[in-house]
Amino acid sequence: MQPASSPTASGRAAWCVLGRAQGGATVLVELDASGTEIARSAFRPDELATEVSRREQTQHPRWVWSDTTAWYPRLLAAGVTVERCHDLRLVHRILRHSQLVREPSAIRAAEAWDTPLAPHVPERDTGATLFDLEAGSERSGGVPQDIDEALAEFSRHRAASEGSADPGRLRLLVAAESAGALLAAELHEAGIPWDEAEHDRILQDALGPRPGRDQVPARMAEAAAEVREALGDPTLQLESHPRLLRALHRAGVDVDSTSQWELAEHEHPVIAPLLAYKKMSRLLAANGWAWLDEWIHDGRYRPVYVPGGVVTGRWASSGGGALQIPRQLRSALRADPGWRLVSADVSQLEPRVLAAMSADGAMLAAGAGRDLYAGIVGAGIVATRQEAKTGMLGALYGGTTGDSGRVVPRLRRSFPDAMRLVDDAAATGERGGTVSTWLGRSSPAPEEAWVQAQRSANQPDAPSGEQERARRSARDRGRFTRNFVVQGTAAEWALSWMAGLRLALATFEEVPKPSSAPASGRVFARRAHLAFFLHDEVIVHAPAEQAEAAAEAIREAADAAGRLLFPGSTVDLPLDLQISERSTQK
DNA sequence: GTTCCCCGCGCG
DNA sequence: AAAGCGCGCGGGGAAC
Numbered sequence A: 001m002q003p004a005s006s007p008t009a010s011g012r013a014a015w016c017v018l019g020r021a022q023g024g025a026t027v028l029v030e031l032d033a034s035g036t037e038i039a040r041s042a043f044r045p046d047e048l049a050t051e052v053s054r055r056e057q058t059q060h061p062r063w064v065w066s067d068t069t070a071w072y073p074r075l076l077a078a079g080v081t082v083e084r085c086h087d088l089r090l091v092h093r094i095l096r097h098s099q100l101v102r103e104p105s106a107i108r109a110a111e112a113w114d115t116p117l118a119p120h121v122p123e124r125d126t127g128a129t130l131f132d133l134e135a136g137s138e139r140s141g142g143v144p145q146d147i148d149e150a151l152a153e154f155s156r157h158r159a160a161s162e163g164s165a166d167p168g169r170l171r172l173l174v175a176a177e178s179a180g181a182l183l184a185a186e187l188h189e190a191g192i193p194w195d196e197a198e199h200d201r202i203l204q205d206a207l208g209p210r211p212g213r214d215q216v217p218a219r220m221a222e223a224a225a226e227v228r229e230a231l232g233d234p235t236l237q238l239e240s241h242p243r244l245l246r247a248l249h250r251a252g253v254d255v256d257s258t259s260q261w262e263l264a265e266h267e268h269p270v271i272a273p274l275l276a277y278k279k280m281s282r283l284l285a286a287n288g289w290a291w292l293d294e295w296i297h298d299g300r301y302r303p304v305y306v307p308g309g310v311v312t313g314r315w316a317s318s319g320g321g322a323l324q325i326p327r328q329l330r331s332a333l334r335a336d337p338g339w340r341l342v343s344a345d346v347s348q349l350e351p352r353v354l355a356a357m358s359a360d361g362a363m364l365a366a367g368a369g370r371d372l373y374a375g376i377v378g379a380g381i382v383a384t385r386q387e388a389k390t391g392m393l394g395a396l397y398g399g400t401t402g403d404s405g406r407v408v409p410r411l412r413r414s415f416p417d418a419m420r421l422v423d424d425a426a427a428t429g430e431r432g433g434t435v436s437t438w439l440g441r442s443s444p445a446p447e448e449a450w451v452q453a454q455r456s457a458n459q460p461d462a463p464s465g466e467q468e469r470a471r472r473s474a475r476d477r478g479r480f481t482r483n484f485v486v487q488g489t490a491a492e493w494a495l496s497w498m499a500g501l502r503l504a505l506a507t508f509e510e511v512p513k514p515s516s517a518p519a520s521g522r523v524f525a526r527r528a529h530l531a532f533f534l535h536d537e538v539i540v541h542a543p544a545e546q547a548e549a550a551a552e553a554i555r556e557a558a559d560a561a562g563r564l565l566f567p568g569s570t571v572d573l574p575l576d577l578q579i580s581e582r583s584t585q586k
Numbered sequence B: 001g002t003t004c005c006c007c008g009c010g011c012g
Numbered sequence C: 001a002a003a004g005c006g007c008g009c010g011g012g013g014a015a016c
Helices: A045-059 A068-077 A088-097 A105-109 A147-162 A167-190 A196-207 A218-231 A241-250 A271-287 A289-295 A327-332 A349-358 A361-367 A372-378 A385-397 A402-414 A416-430 A448-457 A464-506 A518-524 A544-565
Strands: A015-020 A026-031 A037-043 A062-065 A085-087 A304-306 A316-318 A339-346 A529-533 A537-543 A575-580
Touching: A015 A045, A015 A147, A026 A045, A026 A147, A037 A045, A045 A068, A062 A068, A062 A147, A068 A085, A068 A167, A085 A088, A085 A167, A088 A105, A088 A147, A088 A167, A105 A147, A147 A167, A167 A304, A167 A464, A167 A518, A167 A529, A196 A218, A196 A271, A196 A289, A196 A327, A218 A241, A218 A271, A271 A289, A339 A544, A349 A361, A349 A385, A349 A416, A349 A464, A361 A372, A361 A416, A372 A385, A385 A402, A385 A416, A385 A464, A402 A416, A416 A464, A448 A464, A464 A529, A464 A537, A464 A544, A537 A544, A544 A575
Parallel strands: A015 A062, A062 A085
Antiparallel strands: A015 A026, A026 A037, A304 A316, A339 A537, A339 A575, A529 A537
16 A cells, blocks of 8 residues: 655654554554644555554654554564553543643543443453454454544643643653553563462472362362361361351351451461461462463463553553462562563652652651651651551551551651641542542542432431441542542552663663573563563563663662652652562562 | 352452 | 552352
8 A cells, every 4th residue: 555645854753643544554644743744654554563663763753542452562563662652542531530631621522532441351262362463353442443533532632731730740641651551561462481380389389289170289178177177067168158157156266257367366276277278278269270271371471461450540450360469479480591580669659659749858757768667666756667557558548446546646746748638638538529649640530329428418307327328438438539649649650660661671782692481572582671560569571681780770760750750859769679580579 | 041249368 | 467548359159
């Protein structure tokens, strides 16, 4: 297919917009910095990678597309990465709700873009996966793919953002969210290097040898027998909570639930084997041999990450429980031969972010140095580190009872600015209001039914039961909005951190000898790359000779993210950083 | 038979 | 130890 028009010689494209034309051709529209179209070309879908790669090298545009999951995997499969993008679906969701946007009506009218991802449905018959590339298999869940729709939506985004109360912050948020979309696809493509044999050893140590189909592992069977013996119920089905609870009551163990923390408070011969059984059962069900068979291929675990999957802006995941890998299995994360894992996590990210947002001098001072909780003890606010930690969690989550409830008032006196920020967020939420993160992601408005229930319960003649229910519901919402501003801003910092890190790693030289692991693929076999991201920690998989440089890049990206979000702040965000062949459990 | 909810527990 | 926030997942069992 011939280009519809020739690229003009003048002007470098600031943005390249991708979309589909009638008839299935792929269309690429180049825009200059003012958003004016300077070139348009059309080509077959199989020419996409070549066309993108050429412009990426010569023009470094920001790629604008409907949905990263619909466009980027095929580029990665062809060995092409891009530096920057603008994900119309993810950005739409932010702008639609952001309190910073002064004129949201045009965005809100474009309802076709307010579409969640289609849920991931494994296609067992074909063996196809989420990121398979056949035309029509993209899971864009109804987001428009048409080029003119994309151009119109992008234009609405720029208008909303530039006309907003704080274009600078929204630009950062939009860029960070879109970088996250790129990284999520790259993390899936790269996979987490996973030592299947080590995982099997851990399972055998805990459960006994791998049993046959539908067989219970030996050590679980032994524990189950002890439980049945101790309860005098030889046929008890341990996996059924109602039956287990009844059997416990018959044996005189007076618990309200079968949860481990409640069981642990009782003394009875059944407790120890039951707790052991539950631990083994959990390991087998969540990350046992069936999980290994389903999720580990060619030494890689490839979970599906879902950027923006949590209302606060955190990522979610789909499939395999990627964000819940138990510490018990962390040692199964192992670098390829000659490679290293460079792991970093931020200590006490959320309270430190709160200190920065509120510019609370006392709290910033307490966190200067390494351990914030030790700093709170050192300032004489509480007696022990444990008190500092539970009190701080109570402040962030809205705890009112127990130790945290006792400590929070002391924190309120010592850190008035920080506490005012979260207390105000809670009060706004209780009133049914909206709160926003530092960069402008806003909490969802309450359901209409919630608003009605509050209004109804506030009538003087409302029944006391209804009033009490409404008050509890208002407090629930207040705890959500209290935490939203902190969790969401921490997520923004983490996205900025890894966005900078991702670009830094992309500049590393290729090493002469690629990884020998067959699963590393053509994109990630020759240089350090991100392999894992979890809220406040990253793992980089790096050739041994690049490990130190990767560690330095991680530190520099963290510092840069702090300066980017909180310019002029003294906030300290210390990293715990380790270079090893094998991930270690903390 | 399928769908949905609850419980419990893993992660931050 | 959980508590107070945000998630995903597996299993049982009620609802359909």
